Amino acid sequence: xxxxDPNDPRNADIxxxxxxxxxxxxxxxxxxxxxxxxxxxxxxxxxSIGYRLPTYWCSANFAWIMAEDMRDAVLALPWVAxxxxxxxxxxxxxxxxxxxxxxxxxxxxxxxxxxxxSLDTIRELFARKAFGRRQLxxxxxxxxxxxxxxxxxxxxxxxxxxxxxxEEVERYLDRRSLAGNDGPDxxxxxxxxxxxxxxxxxxxxxxxxRTIVVNMEFNGMLCRGLLAARYNEPELxxxxxxxxxxxRSAAVEHARS
Amino acid sequence: xxxxxxxxxxxxxxxxxxxxxxxxxxxKNVHGRQxxxxxxxxxxxxPDEYLWPREKFYHYGEKALYDDLFVSGHDDMAVVQTxxxxxxxxxxxxxxxxxxxxxxxxxxxxxxxxxxxxxxGEAGLETLAAEIEKYKLKGVxxxxxxxxxxxxxxxxxxxxxxxxxxxxxxxxxxxxxxHKGPTILPLNRDAFDVADVDDVATTFQxxxxxxxxxxxxxxxxxxxxxxxxxxxxxxxxxxLPFIHKRPEYFAHILGELLFWIGEDKICYGSDYGIWSxxxxxxxxxxxxxxxxxxxxxxxxxxLESKRKILGLxxxxxxxxxxxxxxxxxxxxxxxxxxxxxxSMAAE
Numbered sequence: 098x099x100x101x102d103p104n105d106p107r108n109a110d111i112x113x114x115x116x117x118x119x120x121x122x123x124x125x126x127x128x129x130x131x132x133x134x135x136x137x138x139x140x141x142x143x144x145s146i147g148y149r150l151p152t153y154w155c156s157a158n159f160a161w162i163m164a165e166d167m168r169d170a171v172l173a174l175p176w177v178a179x180x181x182x183x184x185x186x187x188x189x190x191x192x193x194x195x196x197x198x199x200x201x202x203x204x205x206x207x208x209x210x211x212x213x214x215s216l217d218t219i220r221e222l223f224a225r226k227a228f229g230r231r232q233l234x235x236x237x238x239x240x241x242x243x244x245x246x247x248x249x250x251x252x253x254x255x256x257x258x259x260x261x262x263x264e265e266v267e268r269y270l271d272r273r274s275l276a277g278n279d280g281p282d283x284x285x286x287x288x289x290x291x292x293x294x295x296x297x298x299x300x301x302x303x304x305x306x307r308t309i310v311v312n313m314e315f316n317g318m319l320c321r322g323l324l325a326a327r328y329n330e331p332e333l334x335x336x337x338x339x340x341x342x343x344x345r346s347a348a349v350e351h352a353r354s
Numbered sequence: 355x356x357x358x359x360x361x362x363x364x365x366x367x368x369x370x371x372x373x374x375x376x377x378x379x380x381x382k383n384v385h386g387r388q389x390x391x392x393x394x395x396x397x398x399x400x401p402d403e404y405l406w407p408r409e410k411f412y413h414y415g416e417k418a419l420y421d422d423l424f425v426s427g428h429d430d431m432a433v434v435q436t437x438x439x440x441x442x443x444x445x446x447x448x449x450x451x452x453x454x455x456x457x458x459x460x461x462x463x464x465x466x467x468x469x470x471x472x473x474x475g476e477a478g479l480e481t482l483a484a485e486i487e488k489y490k491l492k493g494v495x496x497x498x499x500x501x502x503x504x505x506x507x508x509x510x511x512x513x514x515x516x517x518x519x520x521x522x523x524x525x526x527x528x529x530x531x532x533h534k535g536p537t538i539l540p541l542n543r544d545a546f547d548v549a550d551v552d553d554v555a556t557t558f559q560x561x562x563x564x565x566x567x568x569x570x571x572x573x574x575x576x577x578x579x580x581x582x583x584x585x586x587x588x589x590x591x592x593x594l595p596f597i598h599k600r601p602e603y604f605a606h607i608l609g610e611l612l613f614w615i616g617e618d619k620i621c622y623g624s625d626y627g628i629w630s631x632x633x634x635x636x637x638x639x640x641x642x643x644x645x646x647x648x649x650x651x652x653x654x655x656x657l658e659s660k661r662k663i664l665g666l667x668x669x670x671x672x673x674x675x676x677x678x679x680x681x682x683x684x685x686x687x688x689x690x691x692x693x694x695x696x697s698m699a700a701e
Contacts, residue, residue: 122571152395153388156536156545188385203542210506212540219544226574304651308614311606312573315593318600319571326395 098330099128100147101136107176111136111144114170121162121223123317124230130317131324131333132163134185142178144171149185151323157189158219161206164197221275225289226309228272232286233306235269238262246299255281355683356428356635356664362657365665365676366635368432370531370566370591370623371423373456374448377413385501386442396628399595404630414627416456424463427631429624430665430683431462431674435495435531436469441502454489462682465672467493467531470522472514473502479521486525492672494527498550499535507537510550519558529671530554531564531589534572546572552579555586562671564621567592568611577614587671588615590663591625597637605647612643612653621671622664635664 101108115136116128127133127148135147146167150160168180182197184190189207196206204211239249239260254273257266273279278291286294294302325332356364376390394411410418423429434456439447450468457464468491470482485491499507508515510532519530536545548569555563568588569576580586588611596604611620622638624631643655669676 152392153385154392154536157538157541158543158545161541186388188388207541210539211542216542219542222544304613307606307650308574308577308610311603311610312571315573315596315603315607316571318596318603319592322399322599323392323395326398327391 098131098328099133099135102138105138107138107174108136110174111138111146111171114174115146115167118163118166118170119227120159120320121220121227122156122159122313123320124223124227124313125317127163127167129333130320131330133167142176143181144177144179145181145183146171147183147185149324149328150187151320151327153187155187157193157207158203158216160184160187160189161193161203162216162220164193165203168197224272224275226313228275228289229306229309230313231265231269231272233303233310235262235265236286236303238265246296250284250286250294250296250299252285253281254279254283254285257285355430355680356639358639358657363680364639364661365669365680366428366430366622366631367665367668367672367674368423368429368624368626368631369564369621369668370589371419371429371432371434371626372437372448372628373416373419373434373453374437374627375413375445375452376411376443376447380413380443380445382442382444386439389439389442389447393628396592396595399599400629401598401633404633406627411627416459419456419626420460420463422630422632423624423626428635429631430679431465432626433465433467433493433531433623433668433672435467437495437497437500437533438469438471439497439500441500450485450489457489462679465492465674467491467495467529468527469495469497470518471500471502472508472512472518473505475514479518482518482521483525486522486527491522491527493529493531494522495531495533497533497535498537499533499545506539507535507545509537510554516554516557519554519561523558523561527561529562529564530558531566533566534569544572548572548576548579551576551586552583555579555583559585561585562587564589564671566623566625568607568620573607573610577610580615580619586615587619587621587667589621589623591623591628594622594624594634594638595629597641598633601641602644604641605644608641608643608655609647609651609653612655612659613651617655617659617662618667620663621668638664 101112112128115133116126118127119125120127120130123130132148132150133146134149137145164182164184167182171177171180182194184193192206203216236249257270260266276287276289276291278287284293288294321332356366358364376386381387390412394408397411423432434453435448436450436453437448450466453466457466466489468485468489470478498509532551534546534548538545551563551565562585564587565576566589568590570592580588593604593607624634639660648654666676
């Protein structure tokens with residue numbers, strides 16, 4: 098469903114860049130969600146990217162954040178001259194498409210409707226949720242390897258790098274800095290404000306992370322289903338670590354009991 | 355009355371149904387088409403044998419509605435919600451006049467809810483007062499994401515909304531169903547933020563706030579506020595249909611809701627015509643919470659939980675005398691025959 102010339106190696110670079118852009122609400126890549134439909138490069142090194150969302154109504158702020166992140170991620174490739182994004186049928190497609198092509202900002206696109214503010218608050222709000230989701234994915238990974246609570250909470254930032262799951266660790270580190278207190282000797286697992294987690298309350302901490310994760314994964318499924326229905330395509334399987342882990346951990350726990 | 359395999363009877367009060375007309379002739383613009391097409395996307399979560407062709411989905415009509423709810427379906431009663439959307443549909447999407455016709459034809463079956471839009475100002479207050487009196491309303495459905503002119507939505511905490519809530523309360527309305535649709539403006543905020551529910555629930559302690567779709571896509575935030583506020587309820591629509599294709603996820607959602615807000619505050623709603631009560635009720639009645647989820651959350655999901663969620667909780671909110679209703683519906687075949695002929699006589 099993603100159209101790109103397989104004979105042009107530059108396409109792989111672009112897609113790899115885009116794969117690190119997430120839907121902030123779902124914390125999943127715009128590639129694995131099936132949002133990106135086409136990548137083309139013209140002879141002036143202008144990159145055109147087609148993308149789509151599960152409904153006509155998907156929030157403009159999230160649509161914008163993804164467009165902007167995609168533009169910036171691809172512009173970071175030294176040979177790219179310009180990025181043009183085309184959002185398919187959406188209530189704000191026109192504003193988003195034209196402003197992105199001009200290199201403009203959210204305020205340029207929406208003016209007063211954006212209340213004069215940037216999107217920083219919303220980015221931070223959802224980055225914090227993503228922090229919780231990624232932390233839980235990593236903790237569950239360690240628990241499956243039979244790490245005790247004491248050992249988990251004693252793990253330091255430096256110790257994280259020695260773990261054999263580079264992808265999960267990298268995803269977690271991408272959001273870990275938000276919480277602060279992230280020197281090499283600081284605990285790897287902290288609350289959202291960088292504070293230590295009380296071992297007595299570890300269960301409650303995990304439970305509150307689980308609530309965030311259940312919500313995000315539920316939304317992810319809803320969005321996949323709606324996208325598939327809208328474009329009459331088979332539903333894409335999720336590739337995000339949390340989603341698979343989530344089902345698996347319940348099954349493992351069940352098998353153990 | 356849904357009969358469990360062991361013979362137990364469950365009274366089913368569906369807290370959220372629609373009687374919409376989204377036919378092509380009634381669609382006013384592209385938004386009207388996109389709105390119903392989005393619902394049709396949700397409809398695809400149904401089991402294959404319950405999928406409708408698009409034409410039926412756009413406008414199923416009252417006969418199909420009655421049959422899907424009460425004859426082939428397992429609802430005993432239903433709250434029919436009003437969602438005007440007059441910017442998208444020429445004669446409105448799901449208007450109170452059309453809904454009240456249903457209640458008039460089948461008074462034992464339907465509870466009609468009204469609606470208001472605080473952006474209608476003084477004139478809207480008068481209309482609301484007239485409708486509460488005319489239709490004896492006990493509940494309203496609010497759709498904060500509805501467009502009107504340049505406005506792309508509103509908040510429950512808007513000063514005009516407070517005035518509407520005060521008026522509704524003074525005239526005996528008790529139940530405020532809130533659909534947390536994306537209140538689009540201002541665009542730099544979280545469009546689905548549920549904080550305004552928290553605020554008004556604190557201010558209006560004697561009103562019940564039923565948050566449809568249990569706050570999804572902000573279930574996590576919703577659970578926090580619903581725990582703090584004793585008068586906030588979760589409507590199961592949108593969450594419940596996952597019971598078919600993704601029962602393990604539904605189990606987690608249910609586990610969260612049982613843990614945070616408890617079985618006394620979770621209410622069944624089919625969201626008909628998006629989904630049909632027949633399969634929803636059958637699957638929910640048969641559902642067992644996996645032991646891993648029950649243990650992690652420290653919750654139980656029992657026959658009594660099912661009884662409350664499917665009917666007793668909503669019955670309490672709407673003062674429905676369940677025992678009296680059971681007596682009316684006991685011989686449902688006989689009741690249907692009488693009810694159907696009464697409605698034909700009325701026409």
